[in-house]
Amino acid sequence: MPETDRRPASNLQPLSLHIPEPRYRPGDTPDFGDIVVPAVDATPRPGEATKPDAMRDLCYGLVRVLDFDGQAKGQWDPKLSPERLRTMLRYMMLVRAFDDRMFRAQRQGKTSFYMKCTGEEATSVASTMALDRGDMCFPSYRQQGILIARDYPLIQMMNQIYSNRGDHLLGRQLPIMYSAPEHGFFSVSGNLATQYPQAVGWAMASASKGDSRIATVWCGEGSSAEGDFHSALTFATVYNAPVIFNVVNNQWAISSFSGFAGGERTTFAARAVGYGIAGLRVDGNDPLAVYAATQWAADRARTNSGPTLIEHFTYRSEGHSTSDDPSAYRPADEASAWPFGDPIVRLRQHLETLGEWDGERHEAQRAELEDLVKTTQKQSEKLGILGHGMHQPFETMFQDVFEDMPWHLKEQCAQMLAEQEAKFGPDWKPE
Amino acid sequence: MMSADTMTATKTMNMIEAINSAMDVMLERDSNVVVMGEDVGFFGGVFRATAGLQKKHGKTRVFDTPINECGIIGVAVGMGAYGLRPVPEIQFADYIYPGLDQLVSEAARLRYRSAADFICPMTVRTPFGGGIFGGQTHSQSPESIMTHICGVKTVIPSNPYDAKGLLIAAIEDNDPVVFLEPKRIYNGPFSGYYDRPVEPWSKHAASAVPEGHYRIELGKAATVREGEALTVLAYGTMVHVVKTIVEELKVDAEIIDLRTLLPLDIDAIEASVKKTGRCLVIHEATRTSGFGAELAALVQERCFYHLEAPVERVTGFDTPYPHSLEWAYFPGPVRIATALTKILKD
Numbered sequence: 001m002p003e004t005d006r007r008p009a010s011n012l013q014p015l016s017l018h019i020p021e022p023r024y025r026p027g028d029t030p031d032f033g034d035i036v037v038p039a040v041d042a043t044p045r046p047g048e049a050t051k052p053d054a055m056r057d058l059c060y061g062l063v064r065v066l067d068f069d070g071q072a073k074g075q076w077d078p079k080l081s082p083e084r085l086r087t088m089l090r091y092m093m094l095v096r097a098f099d100d101r102m103f104r105a106q107r108q109g110k111t112s113f114y115m116k117c118t119g120e121e122a123t124s125v126a127s128t129m130a131l132d133r134g135d136m137c138f139p140s141y142r143q144q145g146i147l148i149a150r151d152y153p154l155i156q157m158m159n160q161i162y163s164n165r166g167d168h169l170l171g172r173q174l175p176i177m178y179s180a181p182e183h184g185f186f187s188v189s190g191n192l193a194t195q196y197p198q199a200v201g202w203a204m205a206s207a208s209k210g211d212s213r214i215a216t217v218w219c220g221e222g223s224s225a226e227g228d229f230h231s232a233l234t235f236a237t238v239y240n241a242p243v244i245f246n247v248v249n250n251q252w253a254i255s256s257f258s259g260f261a262g263g264e265r266t267t268f269a270a271r272a273v274g275y276g277i278a279g280l281r282v283d284g285n286d287p288l289a290v291y292a293a294t295q296w297a298a299d300r301a302r303t304n305s306g307p308t309l310i311e312h313f314t315y316r317s318e319g320h321s322t323s324d325d326p327s328a329y330r331p332a333d334e335a336s337a338w339p340f341g342d343p344i345v346r347l348r349q350h351l352e353t354l355g356e357w358d359g360e361r362h363e364a365q366r367a368e369l370e371d372l373v374k375t376t377q378k379q380s381e382k383l384g385i386l387g388h389g390m391h392q393p394f395e396t397m398f399q400d401v402f403e404d405m406p407w408h409l410k411e412q413c414a415q416m417l418a419e420q421e422a423k424f425g426p427d428w429k430p431e
Numbered sequence: 432m433m434s435a436d437t438m439t440a441t442k443t444m445n446m447i448e449a450i451n452s453a454m455d456v457m458l459e460r461d462s463n464v465v466v467m468g469e470d471v472g473f474f475g476g477v478f479r480a481t482a483g484l485q486k487k488h489g490k491t492r493v494f495d496t497p498i499n500e501c502g503i504i505g506v507a508v509g510m511g512a513y514g515l516r517p518v519p520e521i522q523f524a525d526y527i528y529p530g531l532d533q534l535v536s537e538a539a540r541l542r543y544r545s546a547a548d549f550i551c552p553m554t555v556r557t558p559f560g561g562g563i564f565g566g567q568t569h570s571q572s573p574e575s576i577m578t579h580i581c582g583v584k585t586v587i588p589s590n591p592y593d594a595k596g597l598l599i600a601a602i603e604d605n606d607p608v609v610f611l612e613p614k615r616i617y618n619g620p621f622s623g624y625y626d627r628p629v630e631p632w633s634k635h636a637a638s639a640v641p642e643g644h645y646r647i648e649l650g651k652a653a654t655v656r657e658g659e660a661l662t663v664l665a666y667g668t669m670v671h672v673v674k675t676i677v678e679e680l681k682v683d684a685e686i687i688d689l690r691t692l693l694p695l696d697i698d699a700i701e702a703s704v705k706k707t708g709r710c711l712v713i714h715e716a717t718r719t720s721g722f723g724a725e726l727a728a729l730v731q732e733r734c735f736y737h738l739e740a741p742v743e744r745v746t747g748f749d750t751p752y753p754h755s756l757e758w759a760y761f762p763g764p765v766r767i768a769t770a771l772t773k774i775l776k777d
Contacts (some may be wrong), residue, residue, distance in 0.1 A: 037668050044759050071571055136513075158712070168546055169545065169546045170546050172543060172546065173544050174545055175515065179544070179548045179549065181545075186512060186549065187541060187544055191537070193534060194532065194537050197504075197505025197533070198505050198508045198509035198511055199504070199535070200505075200509060200515045201506030201507060201508060201510040201511075201512075201513070202510065202512055203507025203509075204506060205465075205514070205515045206513060208465070208492075221524060226499055228505060228533075231499045233503030234506070235499070235502045235503060235506050238496075238497055292769065359658075400542045400543045400546055401543055401581055401582050402542070402582065402584070403605045403606055404606075404695075406694035407694065407697060408695070
C-alpha cells in the first residue's frame with residue numbers, strides 16, 4: 001500500500017491540514033466588526049531608545065492619532081503645523097490623481113501595466129515626510145508616494161511608465177519600476193523583498209562611514225514571507241543597523257489574503273519580537289499615525305538605538321495591478337466596509353475640524369491637481385507611448401550590462417543592428 | 432609577465448596568502464573596500480584567506496556575518512549602492528545558492544535596470560571544486576551557472592601570482608565579479624595523482640608574488656605551455672592536472688589557462704586552435720551544460736575549417752560529487768589520457 005493511503009492507528013485522531021481561507025468571497029457581505037480598534041489615545045508612546053522587549057505590546061496594539069471624527073489625540077500626535085498638514089494632503093491627492101490618470105492610460109493601451117496605491121497613500125507619503133531628505137528609500141512597487149512627496153518630476157514618472165524617449169531607464173524596466181538616486185529612491189526591482197537586505201546593507205555602510213543618513217524599506221505583508229525579509233531582519237539586529245522596515249499590510253497579495261503570509265496567527269509587527277527589533281503596528285490609513293511612527297523610528301535609528309519594524313495596517317482598495325480583477329476573489333464592496341476609512345478623507349476631515357481647510361478649497365485643489373497631471377501627461381505623450389514605435393536606439397539594449405561592453409555583446413549588438421537594417425532599412429531612427 | 436608597477440619586492444606565497452595579500456592591499460588603498468563573510472573576521476576564514484585582516488584593518492572593514500548567503504550578497508548590493516566596494520566571501524561555492532537571486536536578479540542587473548543610476552562593484556569570493564574529500568556539498572563547480580548570468584564576470588585563478596593580480600582587478604572592477612578559488616590548489620599545484628605527495632607552491636615560479644599592488648586584466652587568458660599537437664582549454668585546478676599528464680605522455684599540447692571565463696579571451700582561443708587544429712576542453716564540473724559546451728560551440732563556430740578532429744570534452748560526471756569515490760569521479764590521468772589518444776589518433 002502506498003504511504004499516501006495510510007490510515008491512522010485506530011485510537012488516534014487523524015491529523016488535518018489547514019489551508020487558510022479568507023472570511024469573505026465574492027457575493028458575501030463583508031463585516032470587519034471583529035477587528036479590534038483600540039481607543040485613539042490608548043497606545044502610549046515609549047521613548048525612542050526603549051528596549052524592544054519593553055515595548056512588545058506595540059506589536060499587537062495599534063498606533064493611532066486621528067479619531068474617526070477628525071480629531072488628533074494622544075501621545076503620538078506629531079503636532080504638525082496646518083501648513084505641513086496641507087502639504088501632506090496635497091501630496092496624497094496628487095498621488096491619487098496620478099494613479100487614476102495612469103490607470104486609465106493603461107486601459108487606453110498606452111502602456112502595458114500600472115499599479116495604483118489607492119487607500120495606501122499615507123503609508124508612503126506620510127512616511128517619507130517624516131524622514132530627512134538624504135535618507136535612502138528602498139521601495140517595493142507601490143510607493144510612488146515617496147517620489148511625489150520628494151517632488152520628483154511627474155513627467156519623469158510618466159516617461160518611465162510609457163517607456164518613451166524621455167525614459168531615462170531607456171525602456172528597460174516594466175512601468176512603475178522607477179529609479180531616482182537624486183531623490184533617495186532606489187531602483188525598483190520587481191523581485192519581491194530583495195530590497196530588504198539591500199536597505200540593511202546601505203544602512204550598515206552609512207553607519208560604518210559615520211554618516212547620519214538612515215535607510216528605509218517597504219514590502220507588502222505577502223512578501224514578508226520571502227527569505228530576504230528574514231535575512232534582512234537578522235542582519236539588521238546583528239549589526240544594529242539604522243534602518244526602518246515598513247510592512248504595508250494591505251490584506252491582499254494579488255488574490256491571496258494575508259493568511260498566506262501567516263496573518264491568521266499573529267501580527268506582522270510581531271515578526272520584530274523574535275529578532276529583538278522594535279515593532280510598531282500602526283493604523284496605515286491615519287497619515288498622522290504613520291508620520292509619528294516613522295518619526296519615532298527615524299529618531300531611534302539616527303541615535304544608534306536600532307532598527308524598527310512598522311506594520312502599516314491598511315487595505316488595498318483596488319486590484320493588485322492592471323492585470324487582475326479583484327471582484328473575482330473578494331467582495332466588490334470590501335473596501336467600503338474597511339473600518340479605517342480613507343487616508344485622504346481622514347486628513348481632509350482633520351484639517352476641516354481645525355478650521356484650516358474646507359470643501360471649496362478641497363475641490364479646487366483636486367481640480368488643479370487633475371489638471372496638472374493631465375497637462376503633464378500630454379507633454380509626456382509627445383515623447384511617445386509604449387507599443388507605438390520603438391523609442392530607443394537598439395544598441396541601448398546592450399549598454400549597461402557591464403560598464404564596458406565585452407566582445408560577445410559587441411558581436412550580438414552588431415547582429416541585432418543587421419537585423420534592424422534588414423527589417424527597417426538603413427535609415428531607421430528611434431521614433 | 433609582470434608590468435612596470437609590479438617591480439616591487441616579491442615574496443613566496445601560496446594561493447591563500449596571495450588572495451589574503453590582494454585583500455590586504457585593497458583594504459589599505461581604498462577605504463570603501465569591506466571584507467565580510469562567515470568566520471572571516473577574528474578567525475580569518477575557514478581556509479585562512481582573511482587571516483589577520485580584521486586585526487590590521489578593524490572590525491568595521493573586516494567582519495563576520497550571519498550564516499545567511501542571501502543576506503550576505505543582498506547586504507553587499509546595498510553597500511555597493513551606498514558607494515562601498517564589498518568583497519563578500521561565500522564559505523563554499525556550494526553554499527552560494529541561497530544567495531543566487533540576489534546575484535542573478537539584483538547584483539547582475541542593477542546597472543542595467545537603473546541605466547547606471549546604481550552599480551554593484553562587488554566581488555564574491557568563494558572556494559570551489561573537489562579533491563579535498565568534501566563530499567557533494569563542499570566540492571561543486573558552479574562556474575557555468577555564473578557565466579549564464581548576464582551582468583556578472585567570472586574569474587578563476589590557477590596560481591598565486593594570478594590569484595592576487597586578478598583579485599585586485601576584480602575588486603577594482605565596477606561590476607559584480609564571482610571569483611572562484613580552486614581550493615584543491617590553495618596550498619600547492621595538483622598533479623592529478625591523489626596518491627602522490629603534494630608539491631608546495633614554493634617550488635613553482637608563480638609563487639613569487641609582488642607584495643604591493645598589481646593587476647591582471649580580466650578577460651585575458653595565459654598560455655601555460657606552448658605546443659603544436661593540440662590546444663587544451665583549461666582553468667583552475669585542471670590547468671595543473673592536464674599539464675602533468677601531457678608532459679608525462681610527451682604530448683606537445685598548447686595549454687591555455689582561461690583565467691576569466693566571462694568575458695572570455697576568444698582571441699587567444701581562436702589563435703591557438705587555428706594553429707594546432709585540435710581542441711580539448713577540460714573542467715571538473717558536471718558535463719551537461721557545463722562551460723565546456725560553450726567552449727566547444729565557440730571553437731566549432733570560429734575554427735571549424737581548421738579542425739582536424741572533433742572537439743573533445745573531459746569533465747566530471749553528471750552525478751553529485753561522491754565522497755568515498757571522489758577519485759573515480761575526478762577527471763584525472765586516465766580520463767585525460769583516453770581523450771588525448773582519441774583526439775590525436777588521425
